[in-house]
Amino acid sequence: MKYAGIVDRLAGLGGAKWDVHFRARELAAHGRDIIELTIGEPDVATPQALTDVAVDALRRGRTGYSDGRGEDNLRAALAQRYAQSTATRIEPDRVLCFPGTQTALFAVLMGVAETGDEVLVGDPMYATYEGVIRATGATMVPVPLLPAQGFRIRAEDIAARITPRSRVLLLNTPHNPTGAILSRADLLAIGKLAQEHDLWIIADEVYEELVFDGETFHSPLSIPELADRVVVVSSISKSHAAPGFRSGWAIGPPEFTARLLSLSETMLFGNQPFIADMTAAAVSAQSEVAAGMRARFAARAARLHARLSAEWTLEVHAPKAGMFAMVNVEKTGMNGHAYALDLLENASVAVMPGSAFGARLNHWIRVALTVDDARFEVACDRIVAHARQHARATT
Numbered sequence: 001m002k003y004a005g006i007v008d009r010l011a012g013l014g015g016a017k018w019d020v021h022f023r024a025r026e027l028a029a030h031g032r033d034i035i036e037l038t039i040g041e042p043d044v045a046t047p048q049a050l051t052d053v054a055v056d057a058l059r060r061g062r063t064g065y066s067d068g069r070g071e072d073n074l075r076a077a078l079a080q081r082y083a084q085s086t087a088t089r090i091e092p093d094r095v096l097c098f099p100g101t102q103t104a105l106f107a108v109l110m111g112v113a114e115t116g117d118e119v120l121v122g123d124p125m126y127a128t129y130e131g132v133i134r135a136t137g138a139t140m141v142p143v144p145l146l147p148a149q150g151f152r153i154r155a156e157d158i159a160a161r162i163t164p165r166s167r168v169l170l171l172n173t174p175h176n177p178t179g180a181i182l183s184r185a186d187l188l189a190i191g192k193l194a195q196e197h198d199l200w201i202i203a204d205e206v207y208e209e210l211v212f213d214g215e216t217f218h219s220p221l222s223i224p225e226l227a228d229r230v231v232v233v234s235s236i237s238k239s240h241a242a243p244g245f246r247s248g249w250a251i252g253p254p255e256f257t258a259r260l261l262s263l264s265e266t267m268l269f270g271n272q273p274f275i276a277d278m279t280a281a282a283v284s285a286q287s288e289v290a291a292g293m294r295a296r297f298a299a300r301a302a303r304l305h306a307r308l309s310a311e312w313t314l315e316v317h318a319p320k321a322g323m324f325a326m327v328n329v330e331k332t333g334m335n336g337h338a339y340a341l342d343l344l345e346n347a348s349v350a351v352m353p354g355s356a357f358g359a360r361l362n363h364w365i366r367v368a369l370t371v372d373d374a375r376f377e378v379a380c381d382r383i384v385a386h387a388r389q390h391a392r393a394t395t
Ligand SMILES: Cc1ncc(COP(=O)(O)O)c(C=O)c1O
Pocket: 040, 099, 100, 101, 102, 103, 126, 172, 175, 176, 204, 206, 234, 235, 236, 237, 243, 247, 248
């Protein structure tokens, strides 16, 4: 049978990135004591008060069809929340609701990029970005993010790659996998370029509430001159430890949301009202769980740094936000993928190879900071013991 081009464009993007993770699950299923530091699940349950809102709403019959834009109460709550956080005027007509950031990203990119266009994106990048860009038919133009620059995307590196086909700049701040955050100065410089070259700025801010103490988050949505070209996507997956609710949104210019609506309705025909009620409650108050996660993830990143600092083969990059820490393993003589497999087989710790986030991270691994402190300490013990054993074996 014949398949559409999108299937070919997306073929082979998934599997290989996850082979260490799947191997870890296989070993665990056979009884091995594996410490899984691969994927980024929040380390706490969704707050009971929020699940109660969803359950009550279900019981009250909030199970009918919804408005294609999202329920009125949720759009109002999101408009208020973003007006407050960005100190700009944001009305509900700038909000479209989606089942998670991922769907929002897909719909938004489908709405602004197509075959013949170029989408600029920082490299390394979150594992699904290449897929969402390829799905549109557009060409991905990677912009190198350098460890020496704290992995922050720089306007000059973007400028060097702009062509007449450039249409979209996909930003991710705070950044997965590197934990980098863009400063207001970074965003102003990037915004100026976007204005000069008439680019959309799509900003994935799903880690906004996991910014570590002492660091400050900035959104391009807070820059009024960019209001006609910025679209922010986010969700309650991380901020409220609620990834399974699949509840996210896009905030863009009114014309953008009006024009994207038919695409969104074609995909979804609306969201679930009982989830909208829960999400409206979530975004209308301070998250009960975000502060705890921020503190724990920051402490575990610092602990990893401290524990690995004596190992000359391993170099930890300190994240400023998020759920992960990156480790450069180049001095082990292995690339990140070989190292991750070796660590799994010989030390029973599962991490993501950096290559899952782009070839620039071939010699890195990504460590999730989401297991409890005692278990994380055991993981550090195992990583250190593995490093020493490996160093002895190779000298
Ligand atoms: C950068 C980034 N964007 C989007 C997502 C997907 O988020 P959601 O659960 O809201 O679809 C993730 C999930 O890990 C992520 O790390």
